[in-house]
Amino acid sequence: MLDVRRLAVLVTILDHGSLTAAAKTLGYSPSALSQQLQRLEQEVGQPLVRRQPRGVTATEAGALLAGHARYILRRLRAAESELGELAGLRRGRIAVGTFPTIGTTLMPVAISRFRRDYPDVRLDVHSARFDELVAALQENTIGLSLLWDYEWNRIDEPDLSIIPLFEDPTVLVVSQDHRLGRTRHVTMSMLRHEEWIVRKRDHPVAEVLERSCRAAGFSPTIAFEANDYQEALAMVSVGLGVALAPRTAVQSARPDVRIVSLGQDAPSRRVVVAHRSDRVRPPGERAMHQILVDVAREQLVAG
Known part of the structure; x- marks a missing residue:
């Protein structure tokens, strides 16, 4: 040589x-x-x-x-x-993962800021389910991704580096004419006689409901199983029942529903940013990571 x-x-x-x-x-x-x-x-x-x-x-x-x-x-x-x-972030391409409920809140702000600050870097954004995002990280088809977990089911992927961004509280969603529609805060024990709209049984928010009701001493009566949050909110709006949801999932809720705080009565989900720990991360990826951290902090303060 x-x-x-x-x-x-x-x-x-x-x-x-x-x-x-x-x-x-x-x-x-x-x-x-x-x-x-x-x-x-x-x-x-x-x-x-x-x-x-x-x-x-x-x-x-x-x-x-x-x-x-x-x-x-x-x-x-x-x-x-x-x-x-x-x-110098004057060229390049990065791929970022997100999931639907955060893709309508935090992610658009982060994308706008990245494009403003680094217009010459191509930014590809992929929205998918949790397992698909983890697989894409491991296969290196995306460089970093937003993910979420709950305290009883923490992300356990040894090859991923996990950095918490914020806690996403669980809130109660009721119709605008519900008896609690003008209430700012309720406890789960006040909801024992309600009928519930819930995501399909394999969805994490269904487990949140079961755990929250059990801790309050009752079992929920299920009125409807929804395929997504839009369907759940639609059923809540016509009074078919009430629902639990992460705050970010209903941040842009319908005008005919109301969001009520549950405080610590229901477990929150943790939103994190993840990347493979064995990779040398390109500058554009590190810049997007910092933007996500900054936007999450700003929204937390604003909220």
């Missing part, structure tokens, strides 16, 4: 036509430069320059090798320039 630095020495010597001039340009002593040239000639097994009274000229092997060396050095300079653009 030829040494790139010695190839650069050869090109500089031939461009200047003199070891003395090349040594001055490269910051070597003439003897040190001569040693570098001799080592390169030993590596290729042929003389590369002809020493003449007034400088040096290339041998056939030297001219051949110098031509290839110039191409290699140009490509290295181009690589250095492009890496510098990536480091």
Whole structure:
């Protein structure tokens, strides 16, 4: 394997036509430069320059090798320039994961800010379910992702680095004409006679309801199982029942429903940002990470 630095020495010597001039340009002593040239000639097994009274000229092997060396050095300079653009966030591409309820609140603000600050970096955003996001992180198809968990089911993926962003409280959703529609805060014990709209049984918020009701000493009466939060809110709006939901899932709720605080009576979910711990993260990814942290902090203060 030829040494790139010695190839650069050869090109500089031939461009200047003199070891003395090349040594001055490269910051070597003439003897040190001569040693570098001799080592390169030993590596290729042929003389590369002809020493003449007034400088040096290339041998056939030297001219051949110098031509290839110039191409290699140009490509290295181009690589250095492009890496510098990536480091300076003047180009590049990153892929970020999110999930639907956060994709309508925190993520749009973060995307707008990233595009404003780094307009030359391509930002791809993928919304998916939890398992799909984890798989995409592990397969390196996305670099970082927003995820969530609850205290009884923490994310346990040894190859992922997990950084908490904020706690997303569980709130009560009622119709605008419900008896609690003008109440700011309720406890679960006040809801024992309510009928409930709940996400399908395999959804985490269904477990939140079961745990919250059990802690308050009753079992919930289920009136309807919804496929998504939009359907759940629609059923709540017509008085079919009340519902629990993470605050971010109903932050832009329908005008005909009301959001009521449950305080600590229902468990909150933790929203985190995750990335693979064994990767060297590109500058654009680190910048997006910081924006997510900043936006989460700002929304927490505003809320």
